[in-house]
Amino acid sequence: MQRRLPKTEEKRTACWFCIAWPSSKLKRRNLFCFFIILISLAAVLLLLYPVLNFGIVSQLMTVKKQRQQKVCHFDFNNSSKGPIYADTETVPSIDDLEQDLSPSLLPGGHYIPLLCKSKYKVAIIVPFRDRDVHLKIFLRHMHPFLQRQNLEYGIIVVEQEADSLFNRAILFNIGFIESIKVHSYDCFVFHDVDLLPLDDRNYYSCGDQPVHLSAAIDTHNYKLMYHELFGGASMMTREMVEKVNGFSNVYFGWGGEDDDMSYRIRSHSMLIERYASDVARYTMMRHAKENKEDRTRLFATSRQRIHKDGLNSLKYELLDKELRPLYTWIYVRINQTEILRGQNLIF
Numbered sequence: 001m002q003r004r005l006p007k008t009e010e011k012r013t014a015c016w017f018c019i020a021w022p023s024s025k026l027k028r029r030n031l032f033c034f035f036i037i038l039i040s041l042a043a044v045l046l047l048l049y050p051v052l053n054f055g056i057v058s059q060l061m062t063v064k065k066q067r068q069q070k071v072c073h074f075d076f077n078n079s080s081k082g083p084i085y086a087d088t089e090t091v092p093s094i095d096d097l098e099q100d101l102s103p104s105l106l107p108g109g110h111y112i113p114l115l116c117k118s119k120y121k122v123a124i125i126v127p128f129r130d131r132d133v134h135l136k137i138f139l140r141h142m143h144p145f146l147q148r149q150n151l152e153y154g155i156i157v158v159e160q161e162a163d164s165l166f167n168r169a170i171l172f173n174i175g176f177i178e179s180i181k182v183h184s185y186d187c188f189v190f191h192d193v194d195l196l197p198l199d200d201r202n203y204y205s206c207g208d209q210p211v212h213l214s215a216a217i218d219t220h221n222y223k224l225m226y227h228e229l230f231g232g233a234s235m236m237t238r239e240m241v242e243k244v245n246g247f248s249n250v251y252f253g254w255g256g257e258d259d260d261m262s263y264r265i266r267s268h269s270m271l272i273e274r275y276a277s278d279v280a281r282y283t284m285m286r287h288a289k290e291n292k293e294d295r296t297r298l299f300a301t302s303r304q305r306i307h308k309d310g311l312n313s314l315k316y317e318l319l320d321k322e323l324r325p326l327y328t329w330i331y332v333r334i335n336q337t338e339i340l341r342g343q344n345l346i347f
Contacts, residue, residue, distance in 0.1 A: 158332065160332060
């Protein structure tokens with residue numbers, strides 16, 4: 001027969017590691033025991049924290065190290081890559097775009113691949129004014145396109161205030177300077193907002209020479225207009241841009257700045273490369289035709305201006321800069337008279 005403890009002894013030993021309170025204070029005794037257990041568990045966790053924490057940090061560091069060691073690879077022969085569709089008719093709202101695209105992006109429209117390290121940090125610089133519809137379509141198309149290529153990239157939209165004639169080239173220079181302040185970009189794509197690539201194999205990552213990306217545009221029957229062309233969408237490393245002193249700042253209005261840059265590239269013994277015409281395909285969104293300026297006199301002075309007209313003579317007023325969910329927005333004012341007078345070009 002099992003021995004039964006006396007009533008008082010049974011109550012006093014119910015909580016064997018607690019102080020034996022009188023039976024009349026049973027509830028208070030149990031509450032005290034609960035706090036003793038809680039404190040004991042906290043003490044154990046506190047002692048184990050350095051070990052547990054080190055293990056988590058160690059795992060995170062291992063993942064980071066593996067990512068840093070593995071460079072993102074782009075397979076041009078992958079059967080899943082090829083022609084893609086560009087929807088230029090449906091215009092999304094900015095709210096819908098942010099809901100769909102921003103979860104994968106850092107502020108400012110910056111993207112970093114998770115499983116590998118991109119060879120270059122690519123800045124997509126877009127000169128902009130009064131093209132809101134085009135910008136929405138551009139963002140919807142370009143973010144998935146660039147992410148499928150496993151690129152670390154950011155989209156930088158440089159908007160010019162409406163007080164002076166539009167100057168696409170100077171906005172490229174401003175985007176180059178300002179984007180480096182945000183991230184340490186080392187590859188730059190100078191991209192018109194109305195152009196959309198039509199093939200996944202059109203790889204937006206720099207090489208050993210400047211690359212003219214948009215060699216085959218639908219409005220030109222997918223044919224290269226002339227061999228020296230460098231407009232639409234083009235790509236250069238940071239070193240290349242600095243070597244040629246960036247774009248010329250004096251081309252206000254439409255036309256001429258791309259031919260000027262092409263001359264700068266060739267005068268520095270670099271070659272313009274292109275992908276095959278079936279890869280370098282683009283569609284151009286519809287917009288009102290702009291009158292092309294006569295650039296004969298201006299282009300005739302290109303050779304004399306290379307070393308004094310460009311990044312080293314860049315002047316602008318930064319009105320605003322925002323890291324928006326889908327892109328970095330840079331808003332600037334340009335004094336046309338000051339820039340032209342600085343190059344002795346007030347005709």
